[in-house]
Amino acid sequence: MAKEYEYHVFQPITTAQYQESFYKAIGQNWALITSRKDDRINAMTASWGGIGVIWDKDVVFAFVRKSRFTRECLDATGAFSLSFLDHSTYAREYKFMGSVSGRDEDKIAGARLHAATQLGIPFIDEAATVILCNTMFRQELKPDGFTVQGLDKKFYPDGDNHILYVGEVVKIMAR
Numbered sequence: 001m002a003k004e005y006e007y008h009v010f011q012p013i014t015t016a017q018y019q020e021s022f023y024k025a026i027g028q029n030w031a032l033i034t035s036r037k038d039d040r041i042n043a044m045t046a047s048w049g050g051i052g053v054i055w056d057k058d059v060v061f062a063f064v065r066k067s068r069f070t071r072e073c074l075d076a077t078g079a080f081s082l083s084f085l086d087h088s089t090y091a092r093e094y095k096f097m098g099s100v101s102g103r104d105e106d107k108i109a110g111a112r113l114h115a116a117t118q119l120g121i122p123f124i125d126e127a128a129t130v131i132l133c134n135t136m137f138r139q140e141l142k143p144d145g146f147t148v149q150g151l152d153k154k155f156y157p158d159g160d161n162h163i164l165y166v167g168e169v170v171k172i173m174a175r
Contacts, residue, residue: 007116007125010173015058018172020084020129022051029087030094033062034115034122035073035080041115041122042102044070045094048162049082051169058169060133063162066140069102074165078135079120083127090126119170129174133167140164 025031026049034043050061060082064071074080087094093111100107108115108124116125123130141161143152156162 005114007114008175010118010130010175013172013174015169015172018129022049025084025129026050026082029084031082031084032094032097032124032127033064033070033074033080034083034124035070035077036122037069037073037076040073040102040106041108042070042073043083043097043108043113043115043124044068044102045098046082054166055136057136059136060131060167060169062133062165062167063141064165065160065162067160071163073102074135075138080133080135080165080167081121081123082131082133083124084129085124085127093126118173121170123173127175129172131169132171132173134170135165136168137166138163 027047031046031049032043033046034041046062048063052059052061062080062082064074085093093113096111097107100110114125115122118132121132123132140163146152
């Protein structure tokens with residue numbers, strides 16, 4: 001008989017208590033952007049993003065290509081999480097999550113990870129840190145917005161542009 005999965009216990013922290021370098025957290029260790037559409041939870045790897053303050057709110061900036069199923073989930077619910085797993089421990093899972101489409105299968109189960117929810121927002125339970133967000137703004141990165149020649153052709157030769165999501169941080173949780 002298989003052992004039932006025991007979910008982790010997280011403690012809330014404030015944005016002021018968040019100590020990790022976001023350059024390292026997103027750029028080197030990566031994150032999993034997680035959202036839902038109807039009863040399907042989906043996640044994808046992310047190595048682009050940022051944090052900051054806009055409109056008097058603590059926010060994160062997430063980028064998701066138009067073609068991704070995760071984009072459909074984000075647009076359906078208006079909420080998402082960034083889950084930060086230890087990259088050295090979960091490198092195989094990150095690779096799997098970045099190479100399989102959530103339209104075709106349950107990527108989270110396929111990676112042997114587990115989804116949990118807080119405030120109705122799904123996240124990856126194996127994470128060391130989770131940022132829960134409500135979408136405040138979305139905008140496609142279009143060719144006429146680039147001020148550096150060649151960036152659009154280098155990163156979007158097929159027109160599958162990223163959409164910028166600005167998410168208000170509603171809760172940060174750490175193990």
